[in-house]
Each structure stands twice: as structure tokens, then as C-alpha cells.
Amino acid sequence: MARHERWPGWVAIVLVNLIGCMLIGIGAGAIGHAGWMHALAMTGFCGALTTFSSFALDVALLIMVRAWRSVLICVGFTMIAGPILTWLGWQLAHELGHTVG
Amino acid sequence: MRSVQIIIAVALGGGIGALIRHGGEKVGHMAEMPAWAAVLIINVIGSGLIGFLLVWLDVRLRRSGGSRLEQHPMKQHLSARPGLLQPDLTLPPTELARFHHRLQLESGFYMTGLMGGLTTVSSWSLDTVNLLVHGELTTAIINMSMSLLITVAAVLIGLEIGRRCWIQTTSRQ
Numbered sequence: 001m002a003r004h005e006r007w008p009g010w011v012a013i014v015l016v017n018l019i020g021c022m023l024i025g026i027g028a029g030a031i032g033h034a035g036w037m038h039a040l041a042m043t044g045f046c047g048a049l050t051t052f053s054s055f056a057l058d059v060a061l062l063i064m065v066r067a068w069r070s071v072l073i074c075v076g077f078t079m080i081a082g083p084i085l086t087w088l089g090w091q092l093a094h095e096l097g098h099t100v101g
Numbered sequence: 102m103r104s105v106q107i108i109i110a111v112a113l114g115g116g117i118g119a120l121i122r123h124g125g126e127k128v129g130h131m132a133e134m135p136a137w138a139a140v141l142i143i144n145v146i147g148s149g150l151i152g153f154l155l156v157w158l159d160v161r162l163r164r165s166g167g168s169r170l171e172q173h174p175m176k177q178h179l180s181a182r183p184g185l186l187q188p189d190l191t192l193p194p195t196e197l198a199r200f201h202h203r204l205q206l207e208s209g210f211y212m213t214g215l216m217g218g219l220t221t222v223s224s225w226s227l228d229t230v231n232l233l234v235h236g237e238l239t240t241a242i243i244n245m246s247m248s249l250l251i252t253v254a255a256v257l258i259g260l261e262i263g264r265r266c267w268i269q270t271t272s273r274q
Contacts, residue, residue, distance in 0.1 A: 017223075020221075021227075024227045025226075025230070042224075043119065046221070047223060048115045048118065050224075051217040052147065052148065052221060052225060053212075053216040053219070054151065056249075056252035056256045057155065059256075060253050061169055079248075079249060082225075083226045086227055
């Protein structure tokens with residue numbers, strides 16, 4: 001089925017992981033590192049939204065078929081753009097001054 | 102009704118996975134382990150398990166073909182199971198639909214839910230940013246490179262264990 005899709009499956013995983021990276025950055029800036037809101041929004045929601053196992057599985061399967069360009073895009077976006085988005089989210093929350101605890 | 106069952110399976114698995122991760126992070130904290138190391142260990146365990154689960158679920162329940170194991174270099178060992186790489190045409194459509202639903206339900210619970218909830222890119226990303234912000238560049242690079250290398254290696258090991266288990270099971274039959 002995946003072969004007939006417009007986008008390969010790993011693109012969706014990358015996008016979801018990037019959204020989660022941005023959201024956890026906003027959460028870190030707005031909520032802080034403790035309390036029930038941290039557990040709910042960051043450990044629970046962002047943690048469950050993102051997945052390292054599916055990302056690693058996608059990379060392993062792409063390596064098997066030697067799809068090096070896809071490997072590079074998948075790894076680059078997740079492991080470079082991910083932390084950049086987290087940092088941007090963190091800065092954004094600080095700029096907006098929404099720190100609640 | 103069937104899609105509701107799958108949504109419940111994913112939600113249940115995701116909740117359990119996230120709770121296990123939370124527990125793992127607490128244990129790591131009590132063992133005075135840095136936060137990034139605890140997340141790394143959890144991600145490696147989840148990656149190994151997802152590799153095993155892909156084989157375990159596909160060989161048991163896939164009858165309509167199109168397995169992602171088609172990409173596995175050792176697929177000739179797995180293609181002996183009808184329905185894995187190509188649809189099993191010996192089965193009636195109702196049986197195919199039953200297997201398909203069962204596969205979606207179990208992969209929704211174990212892979213999307215449990216492993217998705219257990220492992221995390223967001224916490225890994227936040228830990229990496231924390232390390233960089235605090236000037237721990239070497240540790241951040243170690244966290245980034247080790248996370249990639251060890252998790253991908255864990256997936257490959259998981260796939261191989263799953264394949265060997267499958268070969269052992271079929272040779273006994």
C-alpha cells in the first residue's frame with residue numbers, strides 16, 4: 001500500500017517528530033521542568049506524540065534499500081532540525097513571557 | 102466499530118508506553134544518571150523491540166502482502182510464509198479481512214502505541230538543547246551520534262532476532 005502513496009511513510013514520522021520537538025520547546029519555556037503540567041504536556045503528550053523507535057526503524061529500512069538520499073533527509077530533519085525547532089520554541093515561549101512556574 | 106477498536110488499542114498502548122518511560126526516567130534519576138542517558142537507553146530498548154515486533158507481527162498476521170520486510174536482505178527466508186510479501190490467494194476474502202484487522206489492532210497497540218509512547222524524539226531533542234545551552238558540546242554530540250547509531254543497530258538486531266525466531270518456529274513445525 002505504501003508504494004502507491006504520494007509520500008513515503010517516513011515523511012509523516014519526521015513531520016510528527018518535528019511538531020513534537022517544537023511543542024516540547026514551547027513547553028520547556030512556558031511550563032518549566034516540574035509539576036503536573038510538565039508531566040501532562042511534555043512527558044505525556046509530546047513524549048507519546050513523537051517516536052524514536054519508528055524513526056530508527058525507518059532509517060534502518062531505508063539503509064537496507066540503500067536509499068541514501070532519503071536516509072540523509074530523514075536523519076537531517078529529525079536530528080538537526082528537531083533540536084533547532086525545540087530551541088526556537090523555547091525562545092518563543094520566553095519572548096512571549098508565558099512562564100507560569 | 103473496527104476503527105474505534107484500533108484507536109483504543111493505540112491510545113492504550115501509548116499510555117502504557119509513556120508511563121513506562123516516565124518510570125524509566127525516574128529510575129535513571131534515582132541512579133544519578135543524566136537525563137539524556139536515561140532517554141537514550143529507553144530509545145535503544147524501544148528500537149530493538151520495534152524491529153522484533155515488525156517481524157513477529159508480520160509473519161503471524163500479514164496475509165495481504167506488502168510487508169515492509171520486503172526491504173530486508175534476508176527476505177527469501179521470510180517469503181516462504183504465504184501472504185507476507187504477496188497476498189495469500191488461498192484464503193477467502195473474509196479470512197483476509199479478519200487477519201488484516203487483527204494485524205492493524207496488534208500493530209496499533211504494540212508498535213504505534215506501546216513503542217511510540219515508550220520512545221521519544223521530543224525529550225531527546227530537549228535534552229540535546231539543554232546540553233548545548235549549558236555548553237556541554239561534547240556530551241551533546243555524543244548524545245546525538247550515539248542515539249542514531251545505537252538505535253539503528255538495535256532495530257537491525259531486533260529484526261534479526263525476529264527472523265531467527267521465525268525460522269526456528271517453522272523448522273519445528
